[in-house]
Amino acid sequence: MTGITRLRDVVVGFHRLLDTRPDEPHILREGGALLAQLVAQDDWLPEAFARPHPTHYQQHLLYADASERFSVVSFVWGPGQATPVHDHTVWGLIGMLRGAEVSQGYAPDADGRWQPQGDPVHLRPGQVEAVSPRVGDVHQVRNALADQVSVSIHVYGANIGAVARHTYPAEGGRKRFVSGYSNTVLPNLWDRSAELRAATP
Numbered sequence: 001m002t003g004i005t006r007l008r009d010v011v012v013g014f015h016r017l018l019d020t021r022p023d024e025p026h027i028l029r030e031g032g033a034l035l036a037q038l039v040a041q042d043d044w045l046p047e048a049f050a051r052p053h054p055t056h057y058q059q060h061l062l063y064a065d066a067s068e069r070f071s072v073v074s075f076v077w078g079p080g081q082a083t084p085v086h087d088h089t090v091w092g093l094i095g096m097l098r099g100a101e102v103s104q105g106y107a108p109d110a111d112g113r114w115q116p117q118g119d120p121v122h123l124r125p126g127q128v129e130a131v132s133p134r135v136g137d138v139h140q141v142r143n144a145l146a147d148q149v150s151v152s153i154h155v156y157g158a159n160i161g162a163v164a165r166h167t168y169p170a171e172g173g174r175k176r177f178v179s180g181y182s183n184t185v186l187p188n189l190w191d192r193s194a195e196l197r198a199a200t201p
Contacts, residue, residue, distance in 0.1 A: 003043065003044050004044055005195075006038055007189060008189040010035065011189060014065075014070055017031060018065075018069050018070060024132060024134060027091060028093065028130045032093050032128045032130060035093045035095040035153065038153060039095035039096060039126055042125065045151065048183070048187075049062060049074045049076075050076055051076060052077065053182070054078065055078075056081060057081045057082075057083065057143075058075070059073050059179055060075075061073055061161060062186065062187055063186070064159045065159075068158055070156060070158070071159050071160050071161070072153065072154070072155050073153070073161075074097075074151055075153075076149065076150075077099070077142070077143035077150040078149060079143060079145060079147055079148060079149070080143060082141065082142030084169075085106050085114055085138060085139070085140045085167060085168040086138070086167045087137045088137050089137070089164075090132065090156055090157040090160070090163060091131070091134075092130065092132065093130055093131075094123065094130075094131070094152055095128045095152060095153045096123040096126065096127050096128075096152050097125060098125055098150060099144070099145050099148050099149060100122065100143075100144035100145055100150055101143055101150050102122055102141070103123065103129060103139050103140070104116050104121075105139045106138045106139060106168065113170070113171075114138065114168040114172075123152065160179065163179075164176055164177075164178055165179070
C-alpha cells in the first residue's frame with residue numbers, strides 16, 4: 001500500500017471508530033494507533049500539502065468529515081517557525097511525519113499568566129501526542145530544526161479550521177482566533193480508478 005491510499009484508510013478508520021460513539025480515552029488510544037500507522041510511512045502526502053511558507057507555518061486541510069466530527073490536517077513548519085501559545089477546545093492527535101517539533105505545555109500561575117509547565121515534548125517521525133481540555137490543551141509548538149522543514153499530521157475532533165479558539169499572550173489574558181486553512185483544494189482520496197485498472201486482467 002502506497003500513496004494516498006494510506007490517508008484514505010485512516011480516514012475510513014476514524015469514521016468507523018467514531019461511529020461507535022466512544023469516549024475520549026478510547027478515541028485517543030485507538031485514534032492514536034491509526035495516526036501512528038499513517039505517519040510510520042512518508043510516501044503518501046502530496047507535495048502541495050507539504051510546502052512551507054517563508055514567514056509562518058501552514059495548516060492544510062486534508063479531510064473533513066461531512067458532519068464535522070473530525071478533520072485531518074498537515075502542519076508544515078519552515079525552519080524556526082512556531083505557533084503562539086494556544087488552545088484547541090477539542091481532542092486532538094499530533095503525529096510527526098518528517099523532521100521534528102517541540103511542544104511546550106502551559107498553565108496559568110497565581111496571577112493568571114500562562115507559564116511553561118512540565119518538560120517540552122519532542123516529537124520525531126512516527127511518534128504521536130494527544131491534546132484535549134481533559135489531558136492538557138494549551139501549548140506552544142515549534143519546528144525543532146533550524147535548517148529543515150518539518151511536517152506533522154493532526155487529527156482533531158471537529159472541523160478545526162472553523163473552531164473559535166484562543167491564544168494566550170505573555171502579558172496575560174487571551175485572544176480569540178479562528179485558524180482557517182492555507183489551502184483551497186483538497187487531495188482526492190476517492191479516485192480508485194488506478195487500483196481498479198491494475199486489478200483488471
